[in-house]
Structures are given as C-alpha cells and as structure tokens.
Amino acid sequence: MITLTTYPWVPDFAAPLMRAFRVRWALEEAGLPYSVRHVALGAEQCSPEHLARQPFGQAPAIEEGGLTLFESGAIALYIAEKSEVLMPRDDIGRMRAIAWLFAALNSVETAVQPLGEIVFFHEDANWAKERRPQVESFVRRRLASVEQALGDKAYLEGRFTVGDLMMVDVLRIIDSTHLIDGFPKLKAYKQRCEARPAFQRALTAQLEGFRQAA
Numbered sequence: 001m002i003t004l005t006t007y008p009w010v011p012d013f014a015a016p017l018m019r020a021f022r023v024r025w026a027l028e029e030a031g032l033p034y035s036v037r038h039v040a041l042g043a044e045q046c047s048p049e050h051l052a053r054q055p056f057g058q059a060p061a062i063e064e065g066g067l068t069l070f071e072s073g074a075i076a077l078y079i080a081e082k083s084e085v086l087m088p089r090d091d092i093g094r095m096r097a098i099a100w101l102f103a104a105l106n107s108v109e110t111a112v113q114p115l116g117e118i119v120f121f122h123e124d125a126n127w128a129k130e131r132r133p134q135v136e137s138f139v140r141r142r143l144a145s146v147e148q149a150l151g152d153k154a155y156l157e158g159r160f161t162v163g164d165l166m167m168v169d170v171l172r173i174i175d176s177t178h179l180i181d182g183f184p185k186l187k188a189y190k191q192r193c194e195a196r197p198a199f200q201r202a203l204t205a206q207l208e209g210f211r212q213a214a
C-alpha cells in the first residue's frame with residue numbers, strides 16, 4: 001500500500017491547495033488505498049529521515065515497497081501508470097497525457113505560482129503592486145493558450161487523464177484571483193474536473209486530515 005507523507009498542519013489558506021492534494025486526487029481516481037504519515041513543518045521537515053524521502057525537505061512524498069518518490073508530478077505519473085482512469089493504454093494517448101502533465105507543471109504552474117505568492121504573501125507590498133499587472137498578464141496568456149487547446153472538448157485530450165488532473169490542480173492555485181472568469185470554457189472545464197467524485201473525496205480527506213491533526 002502507498003504511504004503518503006504530508007504535513008499535519010499548514011496555514012488555513014494552504015489547506016485545500018497543498019500539493020499533497022493532487023496525490024490524494026490521483027489515488028482516489030485510481031481507487032488505490034493509502035495511508036498517511038505526518039512530518040511537521042520545521043525541524044522534522046529537515047531531519048535526515050525526511051530528506052531521504054524528499055531531498056528539499058518538502059511534501060508530498062510517497063513510499064511503496066522499495067520505492068520512495070518525491071515531486072508531485074512524478075508521483076502523479078507513478079499512480080497514473082496503475083490506472084486506466086488516469087492514463088490511456090495506447091502509446092499516443094499515454095504520451096499526450098504525459099505532455100499535458102508537464103505542461104501543467106512547466107508552462108502553467110511556473111506562471112501562476114508567482115501570482116499565488118503575491119496574493120498569499122505580499123499583496124500589500126509596493127513591489128508586488130508594481131509587478132502584479134505583468135504577472136497577471138502572463139497568467140492570462142497561459143490561460144488563453146490552455147483554453148484554445150481545450151476548444152470544445154470536455155477534457156484536454158477528449159477523455160480525462162492525469163494531464164487534466166494536474167492542470168486543474170495547478171489552476172486552483174489562483175482561485176482567489178478569479179482570473180479564470182475571463183475564460184468561460186476553461187472555467188467550465190475546471191468545474192467539470194472538480195465535480196468528479198474522486199476530487200471531492202480527496203478534498204474532504206485532505207481537509208479532514210488537517211482538522212484531525214489540529
């Protein structure tokens with residue numbers, strides 16, 4: 001069984017967004033049971049034991065059998081390979097799903113993360129007020145590109161894959177900005193993915209986990 005390492009507590013704003021969520025969502029889509037190990041932010045996070053799991057002292061990480069894996073993208077891919085719900089069986093479909101997973105992390109998360117940092121940590125700083133229009137403009141370009149690629153399809157490749165899971169979780173980082181409202185098809189796509197029962201189960205589990213540990 002997979003063991004997911006996550007934090008027992010994070011600030012309220014981060015609770016639904018923490019990257020362990022995308023791992024929980026993938027596990028729920030794949031229908032795989034898992035157990036949770038908690039590592040506390042601070043000293044425990046930097047312990048040799050945790051650094052052996054996650055070289056940057058972050059979360060999430062997973063373990064299964066002899067495998068220890070870090071980076072939410074690699075973990076989502078590992079889980080996806082176990083389930084046709086997340087990963088098409090044909091070679092072309094599989095590689096297209098992987099391309100979208102990379103696009104979510106490399107082309108979209110890199111754009112939305114700086115905006116998330118401004119919104120969550122620096123909103124009132126002068127440098128953030130100056131920088132925000134440029135950052136938002138870059139995010140809008142990325143949202144427009146994803147919406148264009150999506151077109152009228154229900155999912156990026158027509159059927160749901162791990163690429164959609166990662167894209168939607170990345171887009172959640174800027175939920176509080178409502179920038180997605182300018183992109184109705186993308187917004188509907190995100191809502192479609194978030195309405196999946198596995199998404200809902202994962203969110204409940206993540207929030208309940210933090211509540212119980214508090």
Ligand SMILES: N[C@@H](CCC(=O)N[C@@H](CS)C(=O)NCC(=O)O)C(=O)O
Binds near residue numbers: 017019060070071
């Ligand atoms: N690229 C990593 C990022 C992991 C990450 O940023 N984790 C955050 C929680 S969402 C964390 O551990 N933050 C505490 C820290 O960096 O010290 C992944 O996708 O797994």
